[in-house]
Amino acid sequence: MDLNNFLMYDETIFQDMTVFNSDYLPENFKLRQPQMEEMALSLRPALMKGKPINNLILGPPATGKTTAIKKLFEMAEEDCYDDIFCVYVNCQLHSTKFDIFSQIHKKVLGHVPPETGVPFARVYNNIMNELYDTEKALIVALDDINHLFQGNVISEIFYDILRAHESFDGVRTGIFAVLSDIDFRYILDQNVGSIFNANEVNFNPYNYEETFKILQERARLGFFPNVISDSLIESITDYTMDHGDLRLGIDLLRISGNNAEFNASRVITDDDVEKAFESARGASLKYILETLNDNEQKLILFISRINQKDITSGELFKAFNRENKISYATYNRLINKLEFLRLIDTTYTGSGNKGNSRYISLRFDAKEIKDNIPKKRRTLRGKE
Numbered sequence: 001m002d003l004n005n006f007l008m009y010d011e012t013i014f015q016d017m018t019v020f021n022s023d024y025l026p027e028n029f030k031l032r033q034p035q036m037e038e039m040a041l042s043l044r045p046a047l048m049k050g051k052p053i054n055n056l057i058l059g060p061p062a063t064g065k066t067t068a069i070k071k072l073f074e075m076a077e078e079d080c081y082d083d084i085f086c087v088y089v090n091c092q093l094h095s096t097k098f099d100i101f102s103q104i105h106k107k108v109l110g111h112v113p114p115e116t117g118v119p120f121a122r123v124y125n126n127i128m129n130e131l132y133d134t135e136k137a138l139i140v141a142l143d144d145i146n147h148l149f150q151g152n153v154i155s156e157i158f159y160d161i162l163r164a165h166e167s168f169d170g171v172r173t174g175i176f177a178v179l180s181d182i183d184f185r186y187i188l189d190q191n192v193g194s195i196f197n198a199n200e201v202n203f204n205p206y207n208y209e210e211t212f213k214i215l216q217e218r219a220r221l222g223f224f225p226n227v228i229s230d231s232l233i234e235s236i237t238d239y240t241m242d243h244g245d246l247r248l249g250i251d252l253l254r255i256s257g258n259n260a261e262f263n264a265s266r267v268i269t270d271d272d273v274e275k276a277f278e279s280a281r282g283a284s285l286k287y288i289l290e291t292l293n294d295n296e297q298k299l300i301l302f303i304s305r306i307n308q309k310d311i312t313s314g315e316l317f318k319a320f321n322r323e324n325k326i327s328y329a330t331y332n333r334l335i336n337k338l339e340f341l342r343l344i345d346t347t348y349t350g351s352g353n354k355g356n357s358r359y360i361s362l363r364f365d366a367k368e369i370k371d372n373i374p375k376k377r378r379t380l381r382g383k384e
């Protein structure tokens with residue numbers, strides 16, 4: 001299609017493109033009904049002039065934690081407006097105490113306080129006085145609380161919210177805290193300890209059938225009928241289960257659709273999905289390479305530059321060490337990290353001592369690594 005036709009083209013395979021957006025709230029959320037019910041139960045006491053029950057919401061990425069809270073809060077706001085304020089805070093975006101209480105202030109008093117010139121105590125008192133006057137309970141969802149782990153900010157925030165009743169008689173407050181990395185659990189316990197007695201709600205990873213069902217439903221809402229076949233949705237489900245989480249699957253549906261539209265096709269073909277996999281693979285490789293530290297980037301670039309099959313770990317160390325002086329122990333750590341990230345494969349040769357006798361092979365094309373490594377590193381030696 002030439003550019004003119006492309007811009008004028010008014011046929012689309014997308015029935016509703018917004019269902020692929022990251023902030024879309026799915027209507028059908030049955031798979032998380034038990035968790036929604038458990039969380040709703042925790043709000044119930046607040047509707048009867050009691051104290052809401054704190055929740056700790058746990059589960060790996062893209063298992064519906066944020067969606068569940070947002071849907072529950074939407075319902076609670078509609079049905080229980082007179083009894084409760086529900087405040088959702090994304091801690092990645094709002095990670096200071098003032099910022100978080102500004103978000104609470106916005107919900108409770110209808111506007112954010114000015115960013116400068118207002119002491120924290122005034123913001124805090126305004127909120128608590130309003131809760132006292134209206135006799136409404138406050139529930140604050142703190143999403144991705146690992147962003148509050150630096151310094152002691154998390155314990156102050158929890159303390160200020162949960163102990164409000166000590167200074168403001170009868171004020172009722174609770175926290176829904178969300179954590180997607182279970183390894184951080186002990187940091188939370190260490191920091192907030194006994195202030196935060198919480199009911200635990202677990203969001204388990206979706207299995208194959210569940211992932212397929214969710215993607216099929218999203219495709220049904222997003223595309224016109226018969227645009228994508230179930231077998232292509234199965235391929236996308238396979239790829240999603242192997243390489244990432246549900247978010248990737250939803251993205252792959254959208255990208256496949258875009259590829260089909262680009263070819264002015266009325267259906268999504270194998271080729272469109274294959275291309276979507278390729279671009280997802282590129283994007284995730286780029287992301288992984290960007291997160292590597294200096295030495296890790298040097299080593300993966302070195303491996304891709306020599307691009308030699310069947311090189312043993314010992315030989316690679318010698319060659320790498322000529323240009324980059326590091327200890328064998330450090331080198332071994334780097335190799336293990338690259339393997340863990342699935343950038344390289346290592347297989348035992350069956351001979352020699354254990355450390356040296358692994359073959360190292362790249363899991364990607366050397367060119368893919370060179371194309372996706374951050375530019376600074378690529379040009380460091382000036383000859384790649």
Ligand SMILES: Nc1ncnc2c1ncn2[C@@H]1O[C@H](COP(=O)(O)OP(=O)(O)OP(=O)(O)O)[C@@H](O)[C@H]1O
Pocket residue numbers: 021022024025026028029030031032059060061062063064065066067068180203214246247250
């Ligand atoms: N049961 C489900 N039904 C339909 N869509 C779902 C379901 N669970 C998750 N999703 C979709 O998956 C994506 C990720 O969900 P969500 O953001 O709620 O996950 P999360 O658990 O908060 O992830 P993270 O830990 O990364 O923040 C969203 O697009 C959401 O619509």
Ligand SMILES: [Mg+2]
Pocket residue numbers: 065066067143
């Ligand atoms: Mg989330």
